Amino acid sequence: MKIAIFCSASNALDEEYYALAKNLAYELANRKHEVITGGANVGIMKVLSETARELGVRTIGIIPKVIFHKELADHKNDELIITDTLSERKNKIIASADAFIALPGGFGTLDELMEVIVYKQLAILDKPIVIFNFKGFYDNLIRQFDVFFKNNFAKRKYSKLFLITDNFSDAFAYIENYQKQKSIDFEWFKVDKNNF
Numbered sequence: 001m002k003i004a005i006f007c008s009a010s011n012a013l014d015e016e017y018y019a020l021a022k023n024l025a026y027e028l029a030n031r032k033h034e035v036i037t038g039g040a041n042v043g044i045m046k047v048l049s050e051t052a053r054e055l056g057v058r059t060i061g062i063i064p065k066v067i068f069h070k071e072l073a074d075h076k077n078d079e080l081i082i083t084d085t086l087s088e089r090k091n092k093i094i095a096s097a098d099a100f101i102a103l104p105g106g107f108g109t110l111d112e113l114m115e116v117i118v119y120k121q122l123a124i125l126d127k128p129i130v131i132f133n134f135k136g137f138y139d140n141l142i143r144q145f146d147v148f149f150k151n152n153f154a155k156r157k158y159s160k161l162f163l164i165t166d167n168f169s170d171a172f173a174y175i176e177n178y179q180k181q182k183s184i185d186f187e188w189f190k191v192d193k194n195n196f
Contacts, residue, residue, distance in 0.1 A: 002060070003028065003175070004036040004097035006112040008105040009043035009072075017104055020134055021048040024103070027168045029055035031176070036097050038089070039063030039081070041074040044103060049074055060096070064089045090115055099128040099175040104137040120161045120181075128178040129162040130171045138164070 005024070008017065021044045028035055035052050037045045039061025049059045053076065061077035064086050073080060083089040090112060102113040119125045131138050142164060148154040160181070163174045 001098040001175070002034045002036055002096060004093050004100045005045075005048060005103060006100065006105060006109045007037070007044040007048065007103040008109060009038065009040045009045050010106065011042050013043070013104075016135075017044055018047045020044070020103065022051045024048060024101075024168065025051035025055055025057065027172060028052055029057050031172055034058040034060065036060045036062060036093055037074075037077075038067075038093075038108070039074055039077060040067060040072045042072060044105070046074060049077060053078070062089050062092050062096070094119065094125065097127065099130070099178070101130045101132055101171060101175075102138075103132050104134055110141075117161055121158055126180050128175045130174060131162055131164045132171060133164050133166045135166070 007021065025035075025048055029052065035048065035057055037049055037059065040046065040063060049061065052059050058079075059074075059077045060079045060081070061074050062081045062083065063073050064083045066086070067073070068082050073082075081092060083092055093112070094116060100113075100116050102109060113129075113131065116125070116127075116129055120127070120129060131141075133139065133142070145154075145159065149156045149159065163171065165171050165174075
């Protein structure tokens with residue numbers, strides 16, 4: 001399988017986040033998966049890709065021109081795809097991947113994660129999504145999701161669009177045994193509170 005990893009491109013993180021990337025690379029290698037990243041040679045993304053390649057994992061980087069031209073591309077990727085825009089990059093990642101894992105990251109990671117969740121909500125895609133909640137990194141986001149559910153901005157059943165875990169065994173069990181979900185109904189915008 002090709003697993004897209006949404007993650008940070010920061011070099012200023014605590015060492016534990018780069019160790020997390022290395023551990024994920026070992027999991028990918030042991031399970032014979034390929035990895036797709038945003039194609040940059042910085043941050044968690046760099047450590048993940050470098051470690052994965054050392055372990056024999058095929059790496060695919062998908063990077064937009066605006067970042068490529070800043071000389072931030074990881075040219076050691078087995079395949080490096082350059083897109084015209086950020087939106088095109090996301091679309092390419094979404095189309096190419098069989099599953100998605102969101103590690104800790106910043107605005108870009110959150111943007112990528114929310115896009116695949118919305119695509120799945122609207123039945124544009126049906127692929128496994130994992131929010132890897134390392135040391136409670138995503139606790140506040142999860143609480144915000146609960147605000148959506150409690151106040152009827154989203155149906156509670158949409159919590160099943162993704163898996164939240166801090167355990168790679170659980171994450172890969174979910175991905176590798178994923179069952180296609182029934183298409184989400186498109187009448188959500190017409191229903192009253194009793195149907196939430």
